Amino acid sequence: xxxxxxxxxxxxxxxxxxxxxxxxxxxxxxxxxxxxxxxxxxxxxxxxxxxxxxxxxxxxxxxxxxxxxxxxxxxxxxxxxxxxxxxxxxxxxxxxxxxxxxxxxxxxxxxxxxxxxxxxxxxxxxxxxxxxxxxxxxxxxxxxxxxxxxxxxxxxxxxxxxxxxxxxxxxxxxxxxxxxxxxxxxxxxxxxxxxxxxxxxxxxxxxxxxxxxxxxxxxxxxxxxxxxxxxxxxxxxxxxxxxxxxxxxxxxxxxxxxxxxxxxxxxxxxxxxxxxxxxxxxxxxxxxxxxxxxxxxxxxxxxxxxxxxxxxxxxxxxxxxxxxxxxxxxxxxxxxxxxxxxxxxxxxxxxxxxxxxxxxxxxxxxxxxxxxxxxxxxxxxxxxxxxxxxxxxxxxxxxxxxxxxxxxxxxxxxxxxxxxxxxxxxxxxxxxxxxxxxxxxxxxxxxx
Amino acid sequence: xxxxxxxxxxxxxxxxxxxxxxxxxxxxxxxxxxxxxxxxxxxxxxxxxxxxxxxxxxxxxxxxxxxxxxxxxxxxxxxxxxxxxxxxxxxxxxxxxxxxxxxxxxxxxxxxxxxxxxxxxxxxxxxxxxxxxxxxxxxxxxxxx
Numbered sequence: 174x175x176x177x178x179x180x181x182x183x184x185x186x187x188x189x190x191x192x193x194x195x196x197x198x199x200x201x202x203x204x205x206x207x208x209x210x211x212x213x214x215x216x217x218x219x220x221x222x223x224x225x226x227x228x229x230x231x232x233x234x235x236x237x238x239x240x241x242x243x244x245x246x247x248x249x250x251x252x253x254x255x256x257x258x259x260x261x262x263x264x265x266x267x268x269x270x271x272x273x274x275x276x277x278x279x280x281x282x283x284x285x286x287x288x289x290x291x292x293x294x295x296x297x298x299x300x301x302x303x304x305x306x307x308x309x310x311x312x313x314x315x316x317x318x319x320x321x322x323x324x325x326x327x328x329x330x331x332x333x334x335x336x337x338x339x340x341x342x343x344x345x346x347x348x349x350x351x352x353x354x355x356x357x358x359x360x361x362x363x364x365x366x367x368x369x370x371x372x373x374x375x376x377x378x379x380x381x382x383x384x385x386x387x388x389x390x391x392x393x394x395x396x397x398x399x400x401x402x403x404x405x406x407x408x409x410x411x412x413x414x415x416x417x418x419x420x421x422x423x424x425x426x427x428x429x430x431x432x433x434x435x436x437x438x439x440x441x442x443x444x445x446x447x448x449x450x451x452x453x454x455x456x457x458x459x460x461x462x463x464x465x466x467x468x469x470x471x472x473x474x475x476x477x478x479x480x481x482x483x484x485x486x487x488x489x490x491x492x493x494x495x496x497x498x499x500x501x502x503x504x505x506x507x508x509x510x511x512x513x514x515x516x517x518x519x520x521x522x523x524x525x526x527x528x529x530x531x532x533x534x535x536x537x538x539x540x541x542x543x544x545x546x547x548x549x550x551x552x553x554x555x556x557x558x559x560x561x562x563x564x565x566x567x568x569x570x571x572x573x574x575x576x577x578x579x580x581x582x583x584x585x586x587x588x589x590x591x592x593x594x595x596x597x598x599x600x601x602x603x604x605x606x607x608x609x610x611x612x613x614x615x616x617x618x619x620x621x
Numbered sequence: 622x623x624x625x626x627x628x629x630x631x632x633x634x635x636x637x638x639x640x641x642x643x644x645x646x647x648x649x650x651x652x653x654x655x656x657x658x659x660x661x662x663x664x665x666x667x668x669x670x671x672x673x674x675x676x677x678x679x680x681x682x683x684x685x686x687x688x689x690x691x692x693x694x695x696x697x698x699x700x701x702x703x704x705x706x707x708x709x710x711x712x713x714x715x716x717x718x719x720x721x722x723x724x725x726x727x728x729x730x731x732x733x734x735x736x737x738x739x740x741x742x743x744x745x746x747x748x749x750x751x752x753x754x755x756x757x758x759x760x761x762x763x764x765x766x
Contacts, residue, residue, distance in 0.1 A: 332643060334668040373646050555645040555667050564649065604654035604746070611646070 177351040178311040184282065186315050194287075194317070195360040203245055203296045203320035204361040204398040207434045210244075210468045216459075216498035217469040218242055220487045221300060223249030225266055225273030227285055231292045236484045238293055242491035245469065246293050248286075248318070250301035250309065251275035257305060274481065275301075278312050286316020298322065298365070304329040304336040305344040310351060320363040321348065322402075324387030326540070327367035330554045338544060338558045342537040345387070346394060353395020364391050365400040365436065371553045372441035374565040374610045375404055376573045377415035378522035379551055385426055385523070386540045386549075389531045392427050399427075400469065402436035405458040407613060408572040412437070412458075413507075414515035416465025421520060426531055434468040437461060439494070443615040444477035451475035454614055455490055459497025464507060470494060478615070515572070522587050529582060547580030564603070567610040568594040576603050629661040632685030634753070635678045637665030638720075639699035644692040647720060651688065654746055660685060660753070671703035671737075675710050686715040686753060689739075696722035697733045704738040715756055719743040 176188040186194070210217045220243055222233050230248070237243050251273040253262035262277040278286060278299065290297055298320040299313045306328070310321050325341035333341075352362040366387045368380030380403040388399050401419045405412050416435050423433035439458035445451045452475050462470040474482035474490040482490075496502060526549060533539035543549035547560040554561045562579030574591050575581075583591075598606065634655055636648055645667045652662045663677060674687045691699065696718060707714070718739045723730050734742065741756075743749040 331645075334666055371646065553646045553649045555643060557666060561649060561664075561666075564653065602654070602657050604650055604657055607650060607653060 176354070177347040178307045179315075179351070181308050181311060185311050186283065191315055192355075192358060192360065194315070195355070198317060200290070200294075200317070201296055202361055202363070203298055204363040204432065206244060206296060207363065207398070207400065207468050208432060211432075211434060214466070216462050216467055217244035218472055218491055218494050218498070219245040219298065219469055220247055220472050220474075220491055221249050222247045222487060223251065223275035223300075225251065225270035225275075225277060227281060227289065229270070230276045231289060233484060234289070234293050234297075237487060237491075238295060240488040240491060242488070242495045244295060245320070246295045246297045248278065248289070248297050248299050248313075249275045250299060250303075251277050253277065254279055254309065255301050255303045257303065257308075259308070278316070279308055283312045283315035286312060286318065290317035296320065298363075302328055302332055304333045304341045307344055307347050310348045314351065314355065314362055319361065320365060320400075321352070322365040322367060323348075324364075324366045324384070325390070325537070326383045326387055326551075327370055330544075330551055330556045330559050331371040332555055334555050334557070336556065338541045338556075342390070342541065346390065346537070349391040349394035349396050352391070353397075356395055356397050361398050362396075363398040363400065364388075364396050365402055366391075368402050369404040369438050369441045370551050371555075372404065373553060374406070374442060374567070374573055374613075375552060376522075376565055376575060377403060377406065377411060377418070377519050378526060379563070380404060381415065381418060381422060381519065381523045382526035382549065383551065385422055385527055386530060386536065388423075388431075388433070389426055390536050392431055393536070397428075397430060398432045398434075400434040400436045402438055402471065404438045404441045405461055406571075406573045407440060407442075407454070407457075408567075408570055409457060409461055409464075410511050410515050410570075411519075411572045412461035413465040414512050415519055416461070416467050417512070417516045418519045418523065422523060422527075425524070426527065435466065436469045436471065437465065437467045438471045439473040440614065441473075443612055444473065445614050445616070446478040448475045450614070450616075451477060452493055455493050456497050459494040460503060463498045463500045470498065518587070518590055522583060525583050525587060526581065548582050550579050550581060564607055565610050566595060566598065566603070566606050567613055569597045571613060573610070576607060629656065629659055631659040631753075632683045633661045633663060633681050634686050634688050635663045635665065635674055635681070635684065636688045636690070637669040637674060638667040638690045638692070639696060640668055640670050641695050641699050642691050642693045642720075643667050644690070644720070647690050647692060651690065651719075651746060651749065654750065655688075655753075658750055671700055672706040674703070674716070675706040675714070678714050679710055679712070684712070684714055686717055686756070688717045688719065688749065690720045691718065691722035692720040694721060694724050696720075697730060697737070700734065700737040700739070704736060707738045715740045717741040717743055717749060717752060719745070719749055
């Protein structure tokens, strides 16, 4: 029987061999450590990181692990592999490995992944950005990886101009099917959904709606451990509220036997260039994750504005984030009223987006049609499968709101609240305000 | 908050990024700004071959300009073939380039872009708007805004 994803290459192991290998593994899975974190109220940290060669990647992971602050190790994949250009990635690996901006998992193959996995005590997760990650998924799970990021919306619309939603939903259904089959056999493969989208000022309800559509589709294929990842927007009240919305939405939309985890990506937009402000943003992200009861934070570094960070910067940011997620630095009680109000508003918006889609028999089809009609949308999509009629603005407190709600099916209550919060911002053109919303943390003015 | 409603009376602008450039956010920002200032915008988004800009422009009447964005420094390579496509076109259309289209701007790059058919180069959104507002008719002229 041709198994999902494993059917794509003769070089991949048989399903039987894969299961035998997973049975022998003594390492904790990503799902194991996420479940423990949830049980114990801890926030796990995961950096990003990937280089081309095996030796370089093993060295990077070893250095990060020895730093002591990372709980889940990253394998960030290179751009060629993300786009399915495996031959280009292989040639690059052979001739110019330093040109690769990540680890070419398919070029190395699953046997090398097993060596890499064995070199670390902590579990590894694949982080990529492929609209079609099937081969990558096969090599990854065959290599001992127990968590795979991505989905048909978050890894398509922000990045790809020429991949239809029909194709990306079909590809990711196969990935979820393999994860579901393995889960059924007692080998949990966690799936993480990428709500950061274009990473530029994404309103929380949009991030949550996209990830929950993907999560519902995955649950129908048998996936039973999943992370909903949303981006830090930069307003602490809104970030905490958005994280608090995740378990409530999970209860409404996902089967009771699904383990659902909350993940916060530290700020994904335009970062401050100077270290003090970059570190402040990283620390505030850690605090938001702590107060919002996230199970994991995916960390940024102070070098974000300058390019790919070095190992020292990764380790520094993990220490800084660890200080934040202990909660020891802020012993003040939270003012619950604004957080509760914001969470309820996020829940209302998200449910207004999701309800017309996820109760349909064919959720993927309903989602695709919603994107085509603008009933579901994201800001600034690369792909014209989404209309891109919505754009973000920031209110007077830096909270992310809608400058235009396009054709989203929001109620009058949701639109009125959104507009009321934007009433106090200066009267400028929308293009200026959108630019200011994006550049919110990259101000170069002296700190006074 | 509703978008500012400005009558689109100043003509159509065809907008998009070059064939290797995934940066889509600047395109949406430019679209917003142009619409606020009275232009109608056809946003082709990212990864466009040179001929796509020209054939799209030919499909519309009242074309004011083609505006090409490049933010990965590959404008010279990506725009090869633009001059051929423009040559096949029966109308002369101003072609404006903006973004971070090179690592270091040199006279050689300027010549290459001019040879490809770029008529104006703009360093930011304000320059783009100024160029569109001050262009005389549709006769291309090569200027650095």
